[in-house]
Amino acid sequence: MIDTSFDMFIETIVPHNELIVSRSDLSGIITYVNETFAEISGYIPEELIGRPHSIVRHPDMPKSLFAELWHHLKKNESWSGYIKNLRKDKGYYWVHAHISVVYKDGEPVEYKSVFEPIDRETRIRMQRKYDHLRETEENHCRVVIYTSCDKAKELGEKL
Ligand SMILES: Cc1cc2nc3c(=O)[nH]c(=O)nc-3n(C[C@H](O)[C@H](O)[C@H](O)COP(=O)(O)O)c2cc1C
Numbered sequence: 001m002i003d004t005s006f007d008m009f010i011e012t013i014v015p016h017n018e019l020i021v022s023r024s025d026l027s028g029i030i031t032y033v034n035e036t037f038a039e040i041s042g043y044i045p046e047e048l049i050g051r052p053h054s055i056v057r058h059p060d061m062p063k064s065l066f067a068e069l070w071h072h073l074k075k076n077e078s079w080s081g082y083i084k085n086l087r088k089d090k091g092y093y094w095v096h097a098h099i100s101v102v103y104k105d106g107e108p109v110e111y112k113s114v115f116e117p118i119d120r121e122t123r124i125r126m127q128r129k130y131d132h133l134r135e136t137e138e139n140h141c142r143v144v145i146y147t148s149c150d151k152a153k154e155l156g157e158k159l
Contacts, residue, residue, distance in 0.1 A: 001156075002155060015117065021037060040087075041085065042089045062138065069081065080097065
């Protein structure tokens with residue numbers, strides 16, 4: 001995929017002191033998001049409900065992180081970690097996520113997540129860590145090149 005727009009490099013800063021929450025069924029389909037979650041993702045809540053949480057998956061995120069997340073959830077354990085998410089407009093935002101199991105009559109019925117902002121140094125550290133994981137585990141790189149538009153078009157056709 002070749003994208004010559006700058007949109008994917010625009011970061012949205014997650015607000016402090018605001019609750020950012022979502023809920024999903026046991027397969028990760030979104031059942032609820034609050035206004036702040038929708039707003040930082042660039043959607044309206046109605047566009048997110050009924051869709052998988054991977055609607056906000058950013059291509060920079062290593063697969064192994066989500067495998068670990070689901071490994072914990074399937075054992076009814078909560079999971080916390082740093083996530084870079086993709087906005088509807090292709091921009092991004094970073095959050096610290098805490099995802100836990102919701103029980104009814106002793107049985108797991110859904111998952112809920114609470115997201116918090118993270119400081120700039122941690123965002124940069126996690127970006128480097130996830131780039132390294134992606135490259136070593138999946139041989140999957142992000143490439144940014146400056147070249148003639150004709151060459152970019154040619155390359156896009158080859159990829
Ligand atoms: C409650 C809950 C919240 C989640 N939040 C996110 C999220 O914010 N971003 C994300 O990429 N994946 C999130 N996931 C994980 C996704 O379900 C999915 O595993 C991930 O996006 C990778 O997608 P893929 O397995 O289709 O590649 C969440 C899962 C659950 C259960």
